[in-house]
Amino acid sequence: MAAAAAPGPRAPGGDGGGSSSASSSLSMERIQSLTDLSDLEAAYGRLCEEEKVVQGELDALLEQQSTIENKMVALHRMGPNLQLIEGDAQQLAGMITFTCNLAENVSSKVRQLDLAKNRLYQAIQRADDILDLKFCMDGVQTALRNEDYEQAAAHIHRYLSLDKSVIELSRQGKEGGIIDANLKLLQEAEQRLKTIVTEKFDMAMKQGDLPQVERFFKIFPLLGLHEEGLSKFSEYLCKQVASKAEENLLLVMGTDMSDRRAAVIFADTLTLLFEGIARIVETHQPIVETYYGPGRLYTLIKHLQVECDRQVEKVVDNFIKQRDYHRQFQQVQNSMMRSSSAEKIEPRELDPILTEVTLMNARSELYLRFIKRRIISDFEVGDSMASEEVKQEHQKYLDKLLNNCLLSRTMQELIGYYITMEEYFMRETVNKAVAMDSYEKGQLTSSMVDDVFYIVKKCIGRALSSSSIDCLCAMINHSTTELESDFREVLYNKLKQGFPATTFQDFQRGVTSAVSIMHSSLQQGKFDTKGIESTDEAKQSFLVTLNNVEVCSENIMTLKKTLESDCTKLLSQGFGGEQAQAKIDSCLSDMAAVSNKFRDLLQEGLNELNSTAIKPQVKPWINLFLSVSHNIEEEEFSDYEANDPWVQQFIVNLEQQMTEFKVGLSPVIYDTLTGLMTSLIAIELEKVLLKSTFSRLGGLQFDKELRSLIAYLTTVTTWTIRDKFARLSQMATILNLERVTEILDYWGPNSGPLTWRLTPAEVRQVLALRIDFRSEDIKRLRL
Amino acid sequence: MSMEDYDFLFKIVLIGNAGVGKTCLVRRFTQGLFPPGQGATIGVDFMIKTVEINGEKVKLQIWDTAGQERFRSITQSYYRSANALILTYDITCEESFRCLPEWLREIEQYASNKVITVLVGNKIDLADKREVSQQRAAEFSEAQDMYYLETSAKESDNVEKLFLDLACRLISEARQNTLVNNVASPLPGEGKSISYLTCCNFN
Secondary structure, eight states: OTTTSSSSSSSSSSSHHHHHHHHHHHHHHHHHHHOHHHHHHHHHHHHHHHHHHHHHHHHHHHHHHHHHHHHHHHHHHHHHHHHHHHHHHHHHHHHHHHHHHHHHHHHHHHHHHHHHHHHHHHHHHHHHHHHHHHHHHHHHHHHHHTTTTTHHHHHHHHHHHHHHHHHHHHHHHHHHHHHHHHHHHHHHHHHHHHHHHHHHHHHHHHOOOOOHHHHHHHHGGTTOOOHHHHHHHHHHHHHHHHHHHHHHHHHHHHHHHHHTTTHHHHHHHHHHHHHHHHEEEEEHHHHHHHHTTOHHHOOOOOOHHHHHHHHHHHHHHHHHHHHTTTHHHHHHHHHHHSTTTTTTTOOOHHHHHHHHHHHHHHHHHHHHHHHHHHHHHHHHHHTTSHHHHHHHHHHHHHHHHHHSSSSHHHHHHHHHHHHHHHHHOOOOOHHHHTTOOOTTOSSSHHHHHHEEEEEEEEEEEHHHHHTTHHHHHHHHHHHHHHHIIIIIHHHHHHHTTTOOOOSSSSHHHHHHHHHHHHHHHHHSSSSSSOOOHHHHHHHHHHHHHHHHHHHHHHHHHHHHHHHHHHEEEEEEEESSSHHHHHHHHHHHHHHHHHHHHHHHHHHHHHHHHOOOOOOOOEEHHHHHHHSBBBBBOHHHHHHHHOOOSSHHHHHHHHHHHHHHHHHHSSSHHHHHHHHHHHHHHHHHHHHHHOOOOOHHHHHHHHHHHHHHHHHHHHOSSOOOTTTTEEEEOOOOOOTTTTGGGGGGGTSGGGGGTTTOOOOOOOOOOOOHTTTTOOOOHHHHHHO | TSSSSSEEEEEEEEOOOOTTSSSHHHHHHHSOOOOOOOOOOOOEEEEEEEEEEETTEEEEEEEOOOOOEEEEEEHHHHTOOEEEEEEEEETTHHHHHHHHHHHHHHHHHHTTTOOOEEEEOOOGGGGGGOOOHHHHHHHHHHHHHHHEEOTTTTTTTTHHHHHHHHHHHHHHHHHHHHHHHHHHSTTSSSSOOGGGGGTTOOO
């Protein structure tokens, strides 16, 4: 690098001495100080090499010389051209500046032109407006003279839609005076037209002249009197509603009680009222929309609702009076307070009025849904461009109208009373069904289960027919309470009386059951326990109750499913708020939970049956096993074969005992019971087995007995019983071994598919039952 | 249903006179809102909020009821399945406090005897209009053996505490119940005679 940068003109090599220190690695002093020949030779060699390198670099530099000279020549030639270019560039810059100024000038002129054009247009517009104004002034006068109110109103409308500043401007003009006068005339005409239209409308309304009413109704919005027009028109419509409603109410009051619709006459009257209003809305909505624009239907309906409320109040007042609604409610309330009153109201008497109230509410809901939908869709059209706030505002108006109208409040009140009365109806009717409970031979269940569910279904169904979700949910809740507390209590008390045993316990049980019967009848008063039944009857009653409990549990699930689909139908028609589905789901899941409570009760009853009826019988039968020796020789073994000592009789006994239950219980319950019984047998048999001793043949005998027993039990139950008898089967295997050590063929790594249910200790215990096995051998086993 | 992601599910029902702020308390807790100009509740309303307490997911099903008399028969039907009732009054409204005994009678009549009742005095943000002193309410709640708390749905005072404390108490109550239940139930297959008295009336 240092060599390449060395200045070119300096002669190469010539004065290497003086400046060589920069390019040579050996200084002069160092060379001079060298004395040794080999050192000198080395220094010489290095200097020669350095010289070679320097020579090469110099050659390269010299080679470049001609190129550089050529370039210099070219540069010299370009000199004059550059001067030319500079001149041209200056000229160009001047031209651009000039053009730019010119363009700016032009565009500002264009802008001015544009402004002028706009002003011109405005001027033309104003002139037009002023002309229009004049035209309106003249037109109104003529139209009014000709009683052409539509034309007059059209002129006024044109005048009202003119820019107010135009009018101001025209008054400032040269002809200000004339215009002022004309304007005054126009304003007078406007006032006159307003008065005329109002008067004419009132007159038409008085005469009931619908075409005229509609004619002037259409003029109001032209005069900017939207609210007034709607309010006047609704006044007219309300009058129609009122007169029709009055007519209907008179008809109702005169209705013969034998009339087919007499029981729902007030619901019918409300229906007529609502249908009338709906028809009015339907008929007049197009006019309102066309002449008043969208979003105005709310105002019209708001006015109509006032009249609707007034008429509803009348109908409901009459309903309450004629049907004695409040007194009946009072009576129900009193009956509910005092549980055993002589003046209990007969639930059947409430039936028609309950139906009528739900029908009234259903009609109201239908009507309210109708106006809600109409108003929403009308607002939607009007608010398509509106801000979110306006939309919410409108939604608020609507909610307020629907929630606060007297119709809603009145119906809520009626439904409030209804729920209490329906609850009473349900409870009393259920009590009656329980009291009148009867059982027919050959049936599994007694009458009250079907009756009770019929009643509950009817009451919830009626609540559902009101179309009110809250009413429905309340009745679902009440039904849940009724089933879970009251009705479950009835069945529970029946089960509490127990299943009478047939052995010596009879006496004991008879006493306790008599006490419990007396106790429960004292507590319950209302339930007839039919005194102390005979043992057979008591047995049957217990079994029937078990069946009843099971059917209840199932019926509740069926009821829940039915209600679910019914509710889906109702909701799909648009009834109920946003939370409706969630509310119903929650209430129904509470109801479904009751089904499990009945299942639990069934399980308790079955356990009771198992421990009081089956166990006391089965246990002695199994204990008989102890009296049959299993420490036997060949002779006894073949004797057993001929005369079975135990198992056949045991099976016969079981068969006999279970027949009673098989006939009296539903298949599902019977199956559960046999399941309980097999578990019991397995446990008890294990106990006696461990108390016996066995010879080799005794073990074989036991194995045969166990096989017979399992074979029998398999035929009576659908449960797999192998599992329950797994321990016993394994014990039988052990008792059948030839030698103690043979167990190792089946144990641990040799167990194969067999899973041992016995612990090593138990295996030893069972091995020890074999009298021919030595305890040392057993102890020595490594399990 | 059982696969849903929670450890406990409790039903809480708010009751009390109209206009004491039941809906606002529920909205504040479930949505963090205080809607001004809240209209009267129609019938019953229903909100759900799942909270975590000591690592356990607790789903609170909160029923907001209408205070107006005409909805009473609807609201009453929800008492029985409620795990807890929040009886609310307005500290600036003597009348709403004076009605409390009437509400307690309703609870007595319709609710389960295991229900937990909490007394809540709402609207403490309007301190200058207070008509019911804290002491009076505290004495009353003590006499009735109720947990008592003052809240402001508007300022969000004590609202969270109200529901979370309640959830804690419900959890410990539920734990005790399952304990009692386990002791009372007979061992399967043991054919133990059944004492019916311990098995009834569990919800």
